[in-house]
Amino acid sequence: MNTVDRLWSHAENTPDAIAVRVADESWTYGRLRDLIATWAARLDRAGISAGDRVLLVAPTSQEFVVVHHAVAAIGAIGVTVNSTSTAAELEYFLTDAECALAIAWHETQDVARRAAEATGIDLWVLEAGDVDIDVSPDLQLPRPMAEDDTSVLLYTSGTTGKPKGAELTHGNIVACAEIIAGALESDSSDRVGTALPLFHVFGQVCVMASTFAVGASLSLLRPFSGPGLLQMAAAHRLTVLAGVPTMWNAMLHADVDVSREDLAGLTHALSGGAALPLAVADAFRERFGCRVLDGYGLSETTGAATSAKLSVRRKEGSVGPALPRLKACIMDPDGRQVEPGVHGEVAVAGPVIMKGYWRRPEATAEVMRGEWFLTGDIGKQDEDGDVWIVDRKKDLVIRGGYNVYPREIEEVLYTHPDLREVAVIGVPDDRLGEEIAVVFAPHPGREVDAARLREWLEERVAPYKVPRVYQQVEELPKGSTGKILKRQLDRGAVLAEGTRVSSGRSAS
CATH class of the missing domain: 3.40.50.980 (Rossmann fold)
Structure with missing residues (x-):
């Protein structure tokens, strides 16, 4: 092999x-x-x-x-x-x-x-x-x-400590390529396009390897721009497009002469790398007539874990069930699977799980429970097996004893007509331990008043989830895949420079 x-x-x-x-x-x-x-x-x-x-x-x-x-x-x-x-x-x-x-x-x-x-x-x-x-x-x-011979080392982002090299084997990559291609019902007639970095697992395996697995063609664009990717999709008559949420958002708001008719052959798009706000997916389908399938995976799972299905409408906020040949479950801190609807850590099993972290047996042991890989993400699962990613374990904000999941608030914020990008984070607070802050970038030419934004949120989320600190920026920091990097946001600076907005409504 x-x-x-x-x-x-x-x-x-x-x-x-x-x-x-x-x-x-x-x-x-x-x-x-x-x-x-x-x-x-x-x-x-x-x-x-x-x-x-x-x-x-x-x-x-x-x-x-x-x-x-x-x-x-x-x-x-x-x-x-x-x-x-x-x-x-x-x-x-x-x-x-x-x-x-x-x-x-x-x-x-x-x-x-x-x-x-x-x-x-x-x-x-x-x-x-x-x-x-x-x-x-x-x-x-x-x-x-051999199937378990290492093919690539993909270094994790190193948000905690030094980056670790995830060993992906020939078997991992072949299995992932087959699984993704099968889930997308791909064949040699497909024309796939992306502007993703190929050094990252999403572009390298989920897109490139799955495309070559079926003998389809792969169109590449660098550097990424919303207009550029749409123009390539039209010119190359693409049937599949792959990207991350910030790319769909950029294309959605691109001032470019590309219509639904120009993209008539585009049957679906594959999104990963970060959570896709439902509002962005719906708006993209409305403008271009293309369904965006939200998937979930990590470098350690060769980029694959769950995905929305082609034939089934996505449940609101869900990243879908486990892909074929894979398993997903939710575990409590003791490694036991929890009941449907209960929050816990997302775990994944199957032929895409990495061999281990390069020469770090202790680090590997920390994330493995038998066949299960512990993702570090908090989620829940329903009776049908569909998974909801609530947030990163380390992104959880504990405000005065209440657990607040930033992603839930971000999903709401992305439905605001004036907001282009958002990030919800925790900032230090002497009384509550942590306070909730939102850093946002409005659409060009739009004005967003922090007090009015808080009022808008108070109508849509529970009082304890409403951010008290608001900071407007021109653009949020992003990684190579276009994923918003919360770790690069200076919590102290957000607290010092942001606007603290109070409300007459009780919100303890």
Whole structure:
């Protein structure tokens, strides 16, 4: 088994089928295989062998697709990281993974070189167009690997402590690709498009691997813009679009001449990476006629866990039931499954669960309960198996003894006509322990009065859930996938600079 096997099969059986498209250029499965084989031969000649770690620092591009699959084809382990990483971060990845080689996009070569020199590791610079065909006739590809052999190391965000490398195996990736493709009822006629970063599990496995699993085509856009992705969807006649909530929001409000008719072939869109506000999903379908399927997963679950179904209307706020071949449940602090409707920690089991954290057996043991992976997310589940993600365990705000889940308030705020982005957080409070604050960015040209916003919320949520502190910003901080990064919000600054709004209504 090798994650590249299916791509090789398509190259043999349908060599002229389009595999990758970027703007007006395209690469067939036959050509893509030859380009991958060329890079595999280069790696082999450099002494890279099965099990060696290779750091890849590159943005979404056809070059990433080629090099990433070349590493897998020879049985080496890809360490794909954010292309905007600092030298210190790259040095940490190189050292922690004990990499044998670093390959960096030409635009990041200065930063990567400092990290490589500090660790004594060779650096190859990847130039745009650096994919000439020069296949070694003696190299048999893809090399057979065991199902539990590690294929990639994906480092977690490190919100608590240093980032940990989640070991995803060849079996994990193949299973995830098959599961996602099956859930979407994908086939070789599909034309999939995304602007997601391919170094992240969502773009790399849930989108790219599942597309190649069925021999469909993958259109790539970089950098992301709402108008740009809509224009690509129309020009490439996409049938499937993949993104994160901030992307759908940007497309929804894009001033671009792309209509429902232009996207007539777009059957559905796949959303992940963060919770999708229902108001955004409904508005996107209203404007473009395309249903957005909200899914849930983590790097440790190869990006897959639950998803709304194609044939069933999504229950309000739900991320759907467990995907086929997977299981999901809610556990209490003692590791026991709770009754439907009771809040607890979301746990997932199935063939997509990571092998473990790279050389961190204690950290792995902390998140595993037999076959179950503990996600760190608080959720609930109904009798049908549908899951609701209430919030991150660490994002829970305890205000005067009351548990407040920020996501619940954010869902309400996203229905406000003047708000574009929101984040609800806890800030220190001497009397209550924590107070609730909302940081928001209005739509361009809109004015939002904090006092009126509080009044609006008081009509929609219980008194103890109403934020008391309001801060307006031009834009909220985001990660590489477009996910809003609450951890980058300075709680002290929000408390000091935000507006504290009182109310005559009793709200203890």
